[in-house]
Amino acid sequence: MAATTIRTGSGPLTPALAQQIAGDTSHIVGFNILITDAHGTVIGSGDTSRVGSFHEASLEVIRTRLSATHSAAQARALEGVKPGVTLPILLNGQAVGTVGITGSPAQVTRFGLMVERQTEILLHQASLLRSTLQRERELEDLVRSILAFDPLVTGHSTLLDQANDQGVDLTASRVAVVVHTPGRTPVPSTTSEWLPRALVLLRESFQHRQTIAVSISANRYVVFAHPTPDGMDGILSQARHCVEQFRTHLGSDVEIGIGTEGAGPTQMRTAYEDAADALHLGRRITRRSVTTIDEVRMEQLLSGIGLRARQRYTAAVAEPLMAAGDWNTVRSTVIAWCESGFSLVGAARRLHIHRNTLIHRLERIEHLQGWTTRTAVAYLALYLACKTNEFDAAEPSDS
Known part of the structure; x- marks a missing residue:
């Protein structure tokens, strides 16, 4: 049998995920499970010697999106196929690969739907995770572009278009908040949480669909919070609630600097700089968990001298x-x-x-x-x- 190159691709059905699913499921059901990509190449198998081989029966299953069983005689007529059942793996209605169970069709067919469904659930979760992480990277890139914005280098319209592509309206007014978590960065508390728990708590504390909250380094987060009906008092209340949430759920202290309100890249960058100054000066002057820039304006001026x-x-x-x-x-x-x-x-x-x-x-x-x-x-x-x-x-x- 000729060796086949595994296509790693950029889709959610990666060889690493396929091997994990095939290996774990084979151990549970007691029959060998293999997973192919959309081209019929085996990318995961309980019998690792089959990884990289071609599974001819998968091509018809992918084309029709219907399962197929193969007796010993039928399997001998197909390249890389053993007796068993082959089922399509569907993601958003599209066949992205197949899952096969080796054994007598009469024995393994009863496991077919269970394995197919479990594989699709895991694949859907992987797809959601991939989408979530991609969204996070795009938001982080957007915020970094705002923090480094220079109208002489980048036009306003370029950044506004980048934000619009992500469903973010940069012309809306927001208050800049910088958050620092001293010490080790908290890790997700359960395997079901795809984002750092600290980031989840921040978004819950400054909750609004147009609020932007991202991580910009190991222990630092930037929030562009949507203004509250109570103005700065409302933002202060949200920040203090955030401090309590960190202490309650993470057992961690947190330092927060609140800057000014601004709309558009230039004003948002200035608002961030004020928030960063409030955080830095708050450690020295107010020594409180939350400091607003208005409390340390004099010190901000002096620090520039x-x-x-x-x-x-x-x-x-x-x-x-x-x-x-x-x-x-x-x-x-x-x-x-x-x-x-x-x-x-x-x-x-x-x-x-x-x-x-x-x-x-x-x-x-x-x-x-x-x-x-x-x-x-x-x-x-x-x-x-x-x-x-x-x-x-x-x-x-x-x-």
Whole structure:
């Protein structure tokens, strides 16, 4: 018998899957099972010596999509055929191969429909998995194209068309969210889950048909969430729910940065950059699981300025106060005073001190600075120096 090259093809009935089905099923039913492709080539068999051979009877079964039995005499007249039954494997109404059971037709025919049906179920699952993974790859490619979008290199229409092909409307407004799962990436909890459990939980938390959620690296996910009726409060609620879901179902902590809202490739890229900054700065500033970019706008600006420039500014504006010996108290006082809208009552409450104590502190600050009058402009300049120093003090030691 001439050897036949196995066609690996790109369809769902792959040699690996066929061999797994044939091997497992042969062991269960006690008869040899073989599977061919649509050209009659054996691509899986309990008797592995038959893999790669030609099974002539399969061609007629594929053509008619009807099962056929073969006696010993009939089998001898056909190449690569033994007594038994051959049945078509149908996927979406098309014959993509055959499954054959070796043995006396009277004995093995009763197993025929069971093996055929089981093979078709497994093949359908493989087809769905293949389709799902292809869809995921296309979404990941789309998101990466958005994150790297440069209108000087790629036209808007090109990316919009790519998205439309996947049923995604990039002209719809979305809020960018970046999610980081520290440590080892969780694996699917059961063999029936085709997507990482973390990705499933993300899509359940930010649920909407126009929400995009993909994995872009081992521990990082990007979500372009459809806006909620409650605006940013609704997105915050979804993010906090996501944190609880990760803790409950995966026993894992999660860090989330929420950016701005945008429509179209340019705005979505900017929204993502804001979300990534919120995630990074949240670890240093808010130290909460969820941080919005609006909470760290000042720090985002400061991070764009070099360390030496920040230090020069702080020293130039606040050097007398820094040399006085109680800089941390001064810094917290100035920040509270400015962020409370220059309200004595509000700042004192925030600092948990008496109003008269606050007045004394402010008078001392103004004396050390050499100010003759109390002005908002002077305090805002000092406030920026204090925030800059606070930002640098929170800088990780390995940065």
